[in-house]
Amino acid sequence: MQYYAGLDLGGTFVKGGIVDEKGNIIAKDKIPTGKDRPYAEIARDMAALVKSLAKKAGIAESELKAVGVGSPGTIDSKNGVIVYSNNIRWENVPLASEIERELSLPVSVTNDANAAALGESFAGAAKKYPSSIFVTLGTGVGGGIVIDGKLFEGNRSAGAEIGHMVIHTGGALCTCGREGCFEAYASATALIRQTQEAMRAHPESGLWKICPDLEKVDGKTAFDGMRAGDERAKEVVAAYIAYLAEGLANLANIFRPDAIVLGGGVCAEGDTLLLPLKEEMNKRLYGGTGYAPVELIVAKLGNDAGLVGAARFAQQRA
Amino acid sequence: MQYYAGLDLGGTFVKGGIVDEKGNIIAKDKIPTGKDRPYAEIARDMAALVKSLAKKAGIAESELKAVGVGSPGTIDSKNGVIVYSNNIRWENVPLASEIERELSLPVSVTNDANAAALGESFAGAAKKYPSSIFVTLGTGVGGGIVIDGKLFEGNRSAGAEIGHMVIHTGGALCTCGREGCFEAYASATALIRQTQEAMRAHPESGLWKICPDLEKVDGKTAFDGMRAGDERAKEVVAAYIAYLAEGLANLANIFRPDAIVLGGGVCAEGDTLLLPLKEEMNKRLYGGTGYAPVELIVAKLGNDAGLVGAARFAQQRA
Numbered sequence: 001m002q003y004y005a006g007l008d009l010g011g012t013f014v015k016g017g018i019v020d021e022k023g024n025i026i027a028k029d030k031i032p033t034g035k036d037r038p039y040a041e042i043a044r045d046m047a048a049l050v051k052s053l054a055k056k057a058g059i060a061e062s063e064l065k066a067v068g069v070g071s072p073g074t075i076d077s078k079n080g081v082i083v084y085s086n087n088i089r090w091e092n093v094p095l096a097s098e099i100e101r102e103l104s105l106p107v108s109v110t111n112d113a114n115a116a117a118l119g120e121s122f123a124g125a126a127k128k129y130p131s132s133i134f135v136t137l138g139t140g141v142g143g144g145i146v147i148d149g150k151l152f153e154g155n156r157s158a159g160a161e162i163g164h165m166v167i168h169t170g171g172a173l174c175t176c177g178r179e180g181c182f183e184a185y186a187s188a189t190a191l192i193r194q195t196q197e198a199m200r201a202h203p204e205s206g207l208w209k210i211c212p213d214l215e216k217v218d219g220k221t222a223f224d225g226m227r228a229g230d231e232r233a234k235e236v237v238a239a240y241i242a243y244l245a246e247g248l249a250n251l252a253n254i255f256r257p258d259a260i261v262l263g264g265g266v267c268a269e270g271d272t273l274l275l276p277l278k279e280e281m282n283k284r285l286y287g288g289t290g291y292a293p294v295e296l297i298v299a300k301l302g303n304d305a306g307l308v309g310a311a312r313f314a315q316q317r318a
Numbered sequence: 319m320q321y322y323a324g325l326d327l328g329g330t331f332v333k334g335g336i337v338d339e340k341g342n343i344i345a346k347d348k349i350p351t352g353k354d355r356p357y358a359e360i361a362r363d364m365a366a367l368v369k370s371l372a373k374k375a376g377i378a379e380s381e382l383k384a385v386g387v388g389s390p391g392t393i394d395s396k397n398g399v400i401v402y403s404n405n406i407r408w409e410n411v412p413l414a415s416e417i418e419r420e421l422s423l424p425v426s427v428t429n430d431a432n433a434a435a436l437g438e439s440f441a442g443a444a445k446k447y448p449s450s451i452f453v454t455l456g457t458g459v460g461g462g463i464v465i466d467g468k469l470f471e472g473n474r475s476a477g478a479e480i481g482h483m484v485i486h487t488g489g490a491l492c493t494c495g496r497e498g499c500f501e502a503y504a505s506a507t508a509l510i511r512q513t514q515e516a517m518r519a520h521p522e523s524g525l526w527k528i529c530p531d532l533e534k535v536d537g538k539t540a541f542d543g544m545r546a547g548d549e550r551a552k553e554v555v556a557a558y559i560a561y562l563a564e565g566l567a568n569l570a571n572i573f574r575p576d577a578i579v580l581g582g583g584v585c586a587e588g589d590t591l592l593l594p595l596k597e598e599m600n601k602r603l604y605g606g607t608g609y610a611p612v613e614l615i616v617a618k619l620g621n622d623a624g625l626v627g628a629a630r631f632a633q634q635r636a
């Protein structure tokens with residue numbers, strides 16, 4: 001058996017794992033990122049994490065073949081460079097070579113959402129599908145594209161920015177500066193904004209009973225209001241699902257993947273979200289669902305998707 | 319040198335060519351499709367066209383390695399089957415095996431817009447770029463996606479429907495049934511509709527001098543009006559370019575190709591279209607143009623793109 005280390009670099013923690021060639025996690029740990037330190041220190045800690053994980057997993061050094069890192073930001077994965085990360089405030093950091101200096105192993109780096117997409121494809125929800133698109137609904141809309149089991153990253157890994165596909169020209173302002181991006185309608189942030197807007201416009205709405213404080217509205221508020229029978233809440237949820245379906249159907253028509261994998265907190269709604277979303281997406285599939293259907297499924301690996309995918313990325317490049 | 323036959327199946331003509339392994343056309347000809355005849359007859363004529371082209375090119379039968387066909391409609395390219403073509407009214411026609419029956423050569427089939435994309439990539443405007451997206455602005459918006467020199471077709475070749483990406487939720491009705499598709503805003507048909515709408519709303523507009531008959535408005539009318547200094551015409555052109563830029567920027571953010579190749583009659587406008595379009599597209603590129611710019615160029619091969627691409631498709635599968 002061959003093993004790979006997968007690291008998921010975040011603003012708060014670096015999560016790491018030893019993953020076998022089939023995608024099983026053998027050992028797992030995390031360390032604080034300490035993101036305000038010089039990058040060389042962080043890289044050294046990441047290398048040390050790999051060594052301690054290998055020990056924890058009880059594998060010989062010779063069995064560990066490569067290290068993969070999922071990092072936020074724009075990554076030049078060919079050269080293992082963090083071109084720009086807003087999250088960790090890095091610019092042109094040669095992370096792969098920094099870590100390689102500490103380990104006698106090849107190190108690969110990709111974007112964290114890409115890593116999660118590859119993880120779900122290799123060992124998670126999309127395991128049985130050759131091609132899948134991972135869409136995570138969080139602060140923004142992130143994602144990754146897997147074609148025939150491999151990440152598609154675009155030129156200089158700058159593609160797969162699926163959150164920044166405009167679905168509503170002239171619509172809501174996105175953090176990227178464009179108006180009407182998928183992210184501005186389908187992220188958890190957008191759902192919260194849509195819920196707050198409905199509450200402001202309708203002081204009589206039962207949504208106020210669910211959450212009396214506008215500032216405390218979250219991605220669950222509208223769903224809870226809907227379950228309590230509130231009409232405005234139903235409208236918010238229906239509109240959110242329609243926007244989400246619009247973007248997913250676009251991706252389906254462009255890529256015609258075998259499956260779309262959804263991640264993010266809102267997926268905890270389960271079938272309440274998924275069933276109407278499937279229906280709305282399928283209505284929008286070019287040529288219908290008969291010839292080349294697209295499965296809509298929920299992510300399985302949770303927080304482990306990134307490290308499993310990072311390990312797989314390293315495995316594919318080793 | 320090795321040679322391939324490329325056929326471009328249309329509703330009126332089948333255009334064919336013998337193309338060498340570098341993408342040069344050695345001989346070219348066309349025959350009427352006679353599209354209302356049984357498909358076996360059409361396939362037989364296509365095989366005969368290949369034989370006569372080989373003679374015309376003066377190449378030995380042994381030098382002709384494979385045949386590629388670009389066909390309208392949904393194509394199962396793995397099996398060489400026309401799943402559905404509205405244009406030729408075919409359903410589940412096993413075109414590759416029908417032609418193979420007449421020739422002792424392997425036959426491959428792909429969608430005609432895909433073939434054109436591959437042709438422009440292999441031997442046309444995008445020759446120097448590994449990855450490009452071909453977008454043709456005609457009755458609809460067709461296109462094809464080339465990644466590292468190869469067509470990306472999606473599951474069962476049902477992807478790459480870039481015209482059916484919604485850019486304006488709830489907007490203009492598309493022929494596909496969705497509202498707000500890229501095609502409904504950026505096709506030549508859409509430009510004509512937008513011009514007619516402006517004329518109806520503004521009886522005083524100078525557009526009426528360019529074209530006194532609403533029914534005769536074409537893709538050039540608004541551009542001609544703009545050149546004549548008409549304000550309404552300027553607005554129509556600016557809005558059309560903004561919509562076109564919105565869709566192209568979406569594709570750029572999703573695929574981050576090296577280049578986008580534009581085809582269709584409206585490209586005859588040259589820099590009048592291209593310069594403002596580049597500016598509008600670049601404004602919308604995620605992360606800007608510094609790190610991974612996307613070139614915007616005009617198709618070069620014209621009507622030959624399809625047959626050159628079909629030949630290349632056959633070459634890659636041979």
